[in-house]
Amino acid sequence: MRIAVYGAGGMAGSMGARLWQAGHDLAIIARGEHLKAIQQGGLRIEFREGGGFTATPRVATDDPSKVGLVDLVILGVKAWQVPEAARALLPMVGPETRVMTIQNGVEAPYQVAEVVPAERVITGAMIGGGEVVRPGCIRARNLHIPDPNLPESPLGQIAPERAGRTDSVARVQDALQDAGWRIVLPEDIRVALWNKFAPYAAFAGVAAVCRAPNGVLRQVQESRALMRRAAEEIVAVAHAQGIAVGKESLELLELVVNTWALTFINSAARDFLAGRPSEVVDFSGSVLRLGRAAGVPTPVNEFIYAALLPQELKALGQIAWPE
Incomplete structure (x- = not known):
């Protein structure tokens, strides 16, 4: 080809x-x-x-x-x-x-x-x-x-x-x-997309908020619980759209946290922490938009979005930080 x-x-x-x-x-x-x-x-x-x-x-x-x-x-x-x-x-x-x-x-x-x-x-x-x-x-x-x-x-x-x-x-x-x-x-490929999106977006968002790699998130149970709640909200949004996301997405999140390298940070969070435009806020914003359209509350993802948005706007050159 x-x-x-x-x-x-x-x-x-x-x-x-x-x-x-x-x-x-x-x-x-x-x-x-x-x-x-x-x-x-x-x-x-x-x-x-x-x-x-x-x-x-x-x-x-x-x-x-x-x-x-x-x-x-x-x-x-x-x-x-x-x-x-x-x-x-x-x-x-x-x-x-x-x-x-x-x-x-x-x-x-x-x-x-x-x-x-x-x-x-x-x-x-x-x-x-x-x-x-x-x-x-x-x-x-x-x-x-x-x-x-x-x-x-x-x-x-x-x-x-x-x-x-x-x-x-x-x-x-x-x-x-x-x-x-x-x-x-x-x-149904839509199920597969959401099965990956839920753990990926949840991990990226919490890693960016906590400014921490996988090994730290694995140990700090409060942060790990926040990550799971973010993923559960995303699954709920998928269900509201008639997309039959199963437990696989949450199992994938656990697999990543439990088995991947201690230093691992996925690319979206890595870009954010480096001060580059990233996908993290786009992910959380997508969850918010789709959740509101479906009438599904997404408070954890809303928190992630609000917490990360100022830094993302700075990276995009859309907001100036005072010297």
Whole structure:
């Protein structure tokens, strides 16, 4: 396949590099020092277990019009950047192109479907990405080494609902499995998105508020309880929309807290703590909007949103702090 990665962060960048390693044509749309490093020396993947490889894309650019038409666009930007990015990627989209969203929220595929026909939007609740450790380099798991603590990654499309293994989904599934991912096709991809969103957003929000990594949150029971309450509120919002999220989302939260590295902070919280624009407030704001629309109270997520909003507005340059 001809694949374009739009936003080569930890997840999308590692997906593109691994798909390149599996034999697919790769183009990367990035910016800044990360782009310069990729243009000069390729995209390096360093495995946490040791070793790695360097992907050399056909083109690395900040201009989607220089890529040409592709079979698959992997949209790797942050959740709050999706509407703008969906319009910007159109020069790469032909009649057979599929656009894959991998954001940790639940609104991205529908935002893309406002620009691209909904039946051509694929979404994945991907597990097993990585983090950009320096320009042009991502540190990630070696997915070819079995890890019983790493869940499968659900994949599907939003239109028609419960589409199952369509030709489009099957092609992407096969490619990702060749690249090392364990892919599952759920009956309803919306359930999978919310199952991931609930623990991810709850962890990110509480980690950002507490300014603490996983090892600290694991020990401080009050913070851990706050995280679970935030996740339970998100599950309640999903239920109010008729999305049958089960206990899996809360079990995933416990799995992350109990088994992942003591130093782990997910990317949304990490961006926030570094003073960069992040997805944390977007996550909590999404829960508030959807909760209000469904008549579901979300006091913990409302607290997280209110507590983090000033710092997020500062990072976005929308508010000035007095000297």
